[in-house]
Amino acid sequence: MRKMLAAAVSRVLPRVAPKPASRMLGAAGTFADNATFDIKPCELYRLEEGPPATAVLTREEGLKYYKRMQMIRRMELKADQLYKQKFIRGFCHLCDGQEACCVGLEAGINPTDHVITSYRAHGLCYTRGISVRSILTELTGRRGGCAKGKGGSMHMYGKYFYGGNGIVGSQGQVAEAFNMASLWKLPCVFICENNLYGMGTATDRAAASTEYYKRGHFIPGLKVDGMDVLCVREATKFAADHCRSGKGPIVMELQTYRYHGHSMSDPGVSYRTREEVQAVRSKSDPIMLLKDRMLAGKLASADELKDIDAEVRKEIEDAAQFATTDQEPPLEEIAHHIYKDNPPFEVRGANPWIKFKSVS
Structure with missing residues (x-):
């Protein structure tokens, strides 16, 4: 995992020593060092126990998660704009709405763990340590991109990150991977980001059984609330510990939702209603859920989070300016x-x- 965003936090609120009552005094008042929240229990398959039903969130973690999710959200919205302005060409698959998945996954693993993903990879690129500027510049096909402008949206790479693969859960290969991982007791976490739609078809119209966390058959599984960054973090920690202890692989299904269509050629409203999308935005948005928790737990003030929003917008605009003016590779x-x-x-x-x- 990258270094904690201490610089960004201290810019908003000066660092001071915690008081004995485990609280922090800031310009906007007194903040708690941490707070404990109830999280949705995971559904289990072939497991006697699962992740905890509560999670401790520190102030520093909360600010870091909030900024990361806002950065991914703003980056994807900027990518949408650049695509419509024809700075980005070809394939482009956005992950706004799914921010809790990539931020929670990164919070639950080690920086030296290896991550491989499919094409909806921009958020994971960022959480793995690749800068927003490098990601947007890769999308526009310029030399300063993380793959030197040659990979685009579907082929991004970084240290310990092998992402942007076009094949998603191809059944034969998945079954073979499950089998080998189980036979050899490999420390592998298989993750299904279930955003409820495969391109333009709802999962329950395409699959007789939509319990994807059970698809490993002989491999244990977890069904996780993928809209809650704390739920994803705790489930990931549990799954990683399961693998590292020599118990072999595990399957995690993260139930999430994408706000954009499947790709830029898909408006995303021919197979689902605008009301459905809006209902998810208003009730289950991952950034909103974290913000509400931080305010309720007195981990931050509304003004402080607004300052982070402004900082994120500026960084995105600066990155986009570079991404549209950098040289193309010769x-x-x-x-x-x-x-x-x-x-x-x-x-x-x-x-x-x-x-x-x-x-x-």
């Missing part, structure tokens, strides 16, 4: 970085007479 570098460590070699272009050199 044609002669199109074959570079095919392999990580390899002597330079020639790569044939569109016809036998066009040659490019690959440099690691």
Whole structure:
């Protein structure tokens, strides 16, 4: 996990030593160091016990999670705008609405754990430590992108992160992966981000059984509230501990919701109503839920969170400015970085007479 966002927090509220009563005095009043919240219990499969039904949230964690989720939300909205302005071309799959999944997952694992994901990957890119500027610049196909402008939305990579793969839960490969992981007791957490729709089809119209956390059959599973960052964090910690203790793999189904359509060519309203989307926004929005908890637990003030919102908007605008003005990669570098460590070699272009050199 990246360093805690201490700099951003202290910019809003000066650091002071906690008082003996475990509270912190700030410009807006007295803040609690931490608070305990009830969370929705996970549904279990082939498990005698699961994650706790309560979670402790510290003030520092709350501010960090809030800023991360706001950053992802604003980044995706900016990507939507850049796509409509034709700065972003090709495939682009946005994850706004699903912020609690990526932020909660990162909060429950180690920075050296390996993460691989499918194409809706922008949020996980960010939580894995890739900057917003690098992500947006990759989307616009410029040299400063995290894959040097060659991968776009579907092929983003970072340290310990192998994301943006186009195949999602292909049944044969998933069954084989489940089987090998179980046979070899591999420390692997399989995650289904169930946002209720496969492209344009509701899950209950496409699957006789929508209990995806049971799809591992012989592998234990958890069904998790994917709109609650604390629920996702506690479930992830439980699943990671399960794997690290030598018990083999586990399946996690995160029940979440995407606000945008499947991709930029999908308005997202032909197979679901606007009222449905609005109902989720008003009742289950992950950022709203965390904000309400932080205010109720006296972990932050409304003005402090507004300052974070303003800081996030500025960072997104600065990143977008760079992403739309950075240079495109030159044609002669199109074959570079095919392999990580390899002597330079020639790569044939569109016809036998066009040659490019690959440099690691």
